[in-house]
Amino acid sequence: MSSTARIQGMSVQERKERERAHRHQLIVAAARELAEAHGWDAVTTRRLSERIEYSQPVLYSHFRGKREIVGAVALEGFTELTATMREAVANGPEGRAAVAALAGAYLDFAERNPALYDAMFLLDTGLPFADEATPAPLREGFETLLNTLGALAGSAEPALFVEVFWSALHGLVSLTRSGRLPRQEASRRLDVLVDRFAGRGCPDAHTRSC
Amino acid sequence: MSSTARIQGMSVQERKERERAHRHQLIVAAARELAEAHGWDAVTTRRLSERIEYSQPVLYSHFRGKREIVGAVALEGFTELTATMREAVANGPEGRAAVAALAGAYLDFAERNPALYDAMFLLDTGLPFADEATPAPLREGFETLLNTLGALAGSAEPALFVEVFWSALHGLVSLTRSGRLPRQEASRRLDVLVDRFAGRGCPDAHTRSC
DNA sequence: AGCACGTTTCTAGCATCGCTAGATTTCCAT
DNA sequence: ATGGAAATCTAGCGATGCTAGAAACGTGCT
Numbered sequence: 249m250s251s252t253a254r255i256q257g258m259s260v261q262e263r264k265e266r267e268r269a270h271r272h273q274l275i276v277a278a279a280r281e282l283a284e285a286h287g288w289d290a291v292t293t294r295r296l297s298e299r300i301e302y303s304q305p306v307l308y309s310h311f312r313g314k315r316e317i318v319g320a321v322a323l324e325g326f327t328e329l330t331a332t333m334r335e336a337v338a339n340g341p342e343g344r345a346a347v348a349a350l351a352g353a354y355l356d357f358a359e360r361n362p363a364l365y366d367a368m369f370l371l372d373t374g375l376p377f378a379d380e381a382t383p384a385p386l387r388e389g390f391e392t393l394l395n396t397l398g399a400l401a402g403s404a405e406p407a408l409f410v411e412v413f414w415s416a417l418h419g420l421v422s423l424t425r426s427g428r429l430p431r432q433e434a435s436r437r438l439d440v441l442v443d444r445f446a447g448r449g450c451p452d453a454h455t456r457s458c
Numbered sequence: 459m460s461s462t463a464r465i466q467g468m469s470v471q472e473r474k475e476r477e478r479a480h481r482h483q484l485i486v487a488a489a490r491e492l493a494e495a496h497g498w499d500a501v502t503t504r505r506l507s508e509r510i511e512y513s514q515p516v517l518y519s520h521f522r523g524k525r526e527i528v529g530a531v532a533l534e535g536f537t538e539l540t541a542t543m544r545e546a547v548a549n550g551p552e553g554r555a556a557v558a559a560l561a562g563a564y565l566d567f568a569e570r571n572p573a574l575y576d577a578m579f580l581l582d583t584g585l586p587f588a589d590e591a592t593p594a595p596l597r598e599g600f601e602t603l604l605n606t607l608g609a610l611a612g613s614a615e616p617a618l619f620v621e622v623f624w625s626a627l628h629g630l631v632s633l634t635r636s637g638r639l640p641r642q643e644a645s646r647r648l649d650v651l652v653d654r655f656a657g658r659g660c661p662d663a664h665t666r667s668c
Numbered sequence: 669a670g671c672a673c674g675t676t677t678c679t680a681g682c683a684t685c686g687c688t689a690g691a692t693t694t695c696c697a698t
Numbered sequence: 699a700t701g702g703a704a705a706t707c708t709a710g711c712g713a714t715g716c717t718a719g720a721a722a723c724g725t726g727c728t
Contacts, residue, residue, distance in 0.1 A: 264704095264705095292684080292685065292686080293685080293686060293687075294684085294685080294686095302706075302707090303706065303707050303708080304686090304687080304688095304707090305687085305688070305689095305706070305707070305708095306705090306706070306707090307687095308686095308687070308688080309705085309706090313686075313687075314686065314687090369632075369633070369636075369638065370580075370636075372636075377637055377638045377639070377640075378638075378639065378640040402653075403653075404649075404650045404653065405646070408643060408646055408647055408650050409650055411633075411639055411647055412626070412630070412647050412650045412651050412654070414629070414633070415626055415629030415630040415632075415633055415639070415647070415651075416622070416625055416626035416629050416651075417629065418629040418632060418633055419624070419625030419626050419627065419628040419629025419630075419632065420622070420625045420629075422579075422625075422628060422629065422632055423579070423621075423624070423625055423628055426579075426580075426582075427586075427587055428579065428587045428588075429587070429588065429621055429625070430587075430588040433618060436615070436618055437618055437621055437622050437625070439614075440614045440618050440619055440622045441622050441625075441626075443614065444622070444654045444655060445654060502713085502714065502715080503714080503715060503716075504713090504714085504715095512677075512678090513677065513678050513679080514678090514715090514716080514717095515677070515678070515679095515716085515717075515718095516676090516677065516678090517716095518715095518716070518717080519676085519677090523715075523716075524715065524716090
């Protein structure tokens with residue numbers, strides 16, 4: 249290793265890494281756009297490579313395979329969903345209002361980013377969830393729910409309470425998106441769900457007489 | 459058309475139709491078994507045709523394509539799920555017990571028939587759901603839920619109440635099956651869900667003081 | 669009985685998929 | 699300028715769902 253390698257070589261290496269990172273993001277963005285525009289079935293390695301103007305094998309120098317690309321898009325989704333939910337409870341609503349705000353934000357997010365939502369919750373991404381290796385964005389999303397809803401758990405364990413609430417939201421999204429539930433009365437279903445989870449009864453009796 | 463055609467011809471035609479129907483069921487059964495044994499990805503037209511000992515184009519004389527085969531399996535699933543749920547409420551439980559019985563039956567069914575459940579609720583089958591063309595097995599499944607749970611809807615419209623309950627169940631199944639929720643505490647999550655939907659509060663106050 | 673015709677079934681192949689080995693080019697350090 | 703490592707591409711493999719056209723079959727008539 250010469251002095252040039254030590255002085256200039258490093259910056260060349262850094263530039264290459266920068267370019268690599270840029271191309272990495274290019275792939276993720278292309279996958280996301282393609283999925284959002286024409287569905288995940290339209291996201292093929294050939295189309296992706298065409299979009300980024302590189303050949304297909306380049307994709308495999310960034311990701312182990314297609315599922316890892318989907319996983320990268322899903323991670324973006326978790327970050328954005330967490331931000332959306334945090335915003336929804338930024339002004340500190342409590343009781344029923346908090347549940348309604350979170351649930352509304354969640355359903356809105358799913359409605360506005362269908363492909364992104366699929367990457368997060370439907371497709372196989374290989375992302376570890378309830379695991380010591382769970383990526384930060386996932387953890388933060390769950391914690392946002394926990395911070396706001398944990399207090400409404402009543403006699404149930406907060407974490408379980410949140411998981412069940414999340415499941416219900418996901419069920420609504422999932423069944424509606426796949427045509428199993430008519431989209432028409434989605435907002436009324438949301439009301440029913442919020443009523444059930446907003447602790448009508450013991451913990452927060454200020455919402456409705458019991 | 460001769461007398462033979464009028465007397466014997468019909469029975470020949472009937473025999474052919476019987477054989478066709480038999481082969482039809484053979485395809486559906488093969489698809490289901492293959493899916494339950496090795497997942498839906500392993501259900502390919504080539505493997506199916508090998509199982510039924512006919513060439514691939516024969517499949518397309520019975521079904522428009524693979525999705526219609528999945529749909530046929532899904533239909534079987536709805537019939538069986540409905541039967542399972544009916545059995546669960548056969549001895550007429552009420553209030554919390556009814557909710558727990560139905561939810562337990564549902565989750566058990568999903569756990570015991572993962573591929574079947576996927577065909578019903580995850581995969582694209584082209585089956586019409588909330589539609590005038592909704593097949594009978596689907597309708598009956600929903601009605602079973604409605605008959606038992608409608609009374610617990612409280613101030614909500616029964617149909618919506620049931621849809622939301624169903625969504626929550628599906629959410630639990632879906633997130634658990636895909637590894638998003640740890641399988642470990644599934645039964646405690648079920649308890650939390652039942653608590654929320656068993657009308658703790660106004661309609662059925664005999665379950666828990668309010 | 670034998671033949672003609674309609675139906676059923678099969679062979680063969682298309683376009684596309686995810687993915688990869690090996691050739692080829694590019695670029696850096698000398 | 700040039701050798702060699704790193705980056706990139708060409709070409710192709712084994713699958714997939716699905717289909718057109720050829721071959722085989724069996725029915726019903728003479």
